[in-house]
Amino acid sequence: MPTIESIAVEELSTPLSSPFVISLGEQHELANVVLAVELADGTRGFGEAAPVPHITGETQGTALAACRAARELLVGEPIADYRGHVAALRESFAAQHTARAGLEIALFDARCRSLGCSLAAFVGGRDRPVRTDITVSIVDLETAREKATDAVGAGFTDLKVKVGESIADGAARVAAVADAAPDATITVDANQGYTSKEALSFVDRLNDRGVTIDLLEQPVPGADLTDLKRVRDAVRVPVAADESVYSPTDARRVIERGAADIINVKLMKSGVLGALDIVSLAQASDVNLMIGCMLESSIGIHAAAHLVAGTGAFDYVDLDGNLSLETDFREPTVGPAVSIDGPGHGIVPDID
Incomplete structure (x- = not known):
């Protein structure tokens, strides 16, 4: 059973082709976080956190910090225990919805790639x-x-x-x-x-x-x-x-x-x-x-x-x-x- 070897966390920023305006606020660029979970066998899975301050209360900075801090909970653990990983993330990062989501997506992606199947x-x-x-x-x-x-x-x-x-x-x-x-x-x-x-x-x-x-x-x-x-x-x-x-x-x-x-x-x-x-x-x-x-x-x-x-x-x-x-x-x-x-x-x- 492959274990989680490392988790890379990086900013993901790019302009929008036009402003995106809703009743809660306005966005002119994507300011997200991209993650790569690498397993001991070399398999990599990828995730994304998309914080929106006026909806989730998170920013790119807080999401980056949460994703980086979460590495202590996950590195060295078996990838197959994704339910356990999600429970640990919910307990430690209860208010960081998008950071947890980005990590979850990367974990599921890595697990599926290790099995050779699609997420669907x-x-x-x-x-x-x-x-x-x-x-x-x-x-x-x-x-x-x-x-x-x-x-x-x-x-x-x-x-x-x-x-x-x-x-x-x-x-x-x-x-x-x-x-x-x-x-x-x-x-x-x-x-x-x-x-x-x-x-x-x-x-x-x-x-x-x-x-x-x-x-x-x-x-x-x-x-x-x-x-x-x-x-x-x-x-x-x-x-x-x-x-x-x-x-x-x-x-x-x-x-x-x-x-x-x-x-x-x-x-x-x-x-x-x-x-x-x-x-x-x-x-x-x-x-x-x-x-x-x-x-x-x-x-x-x-x-x-x-x-x-x-x-x-x-x-x-x-x-x-x-x-x-x-x-x-x-x-x-x-x-x-x-x-x-x-x-x-x-x-x-x-x-x-």
Whole structure:
């Protein structure tokens, strides 16, 4: 059984092709952490941490420090004991969601590569391409129309629109996207930007415009499950919980309270094992699932896509975080298909 020989931890920084704006804040560059776990037999596995200060409370600096400190827990240990490794990381780095996620991805990748299988196969599925939506962030109406038109031209059939600023501006942006892409499925993400009263007013405004959406994601602050349930009970459109759920415990609370129709799983919130546990909880409770991402390179995106292919559990796929990068480890295909290949998650970065 190979042991963990070393863990390399490096900054991963690159500009975005255009600013990414949501109700919680604005990003102009990717400022992540890339990791390489090397086993005693020479096998290497790769991971990525994508800290977002206004969502997870982490920065690139804190994620770097946590990943480097975690080496003391992992080096010299058998790679097969990944459940034990994850438990140790959760105990020692409880608040460092993305740092733990990056380490988990690298550990799973190394384990899969040592076995010669893909991550999708490791979690019980098969290697098959995954289709993602594409996101229109908080931009002016003309830009929203252009992005929607370009997306449809590239083959996307599912568009996600960011809102959460003023109700009027958000509704106008969604209407502009719907007008430019009349045959597309449209989901809307407020990133906690509204109160329940505002969220209901926003949905009413869309209805008045004759705009149909397929999903309303995290309309209210994540900690307020009462308000989230109030929105879910009052609207016909399915409501998704995102920032309300970082762990399986959070997912159980949302399910028990009946606060959402859909749970958005992100590796950067829950890690790999946490994501799989949330899948099991949701499936046992007949709650639908979405998988999302932060601004990530192809490492994080492909790791998440392998979970989609491996579990077959996700009704909504939002894995477009690498399409905004000026440079990436793998040249992104301008289109909705995310390829699935192995071993591991299939991405081999040069981080030396």
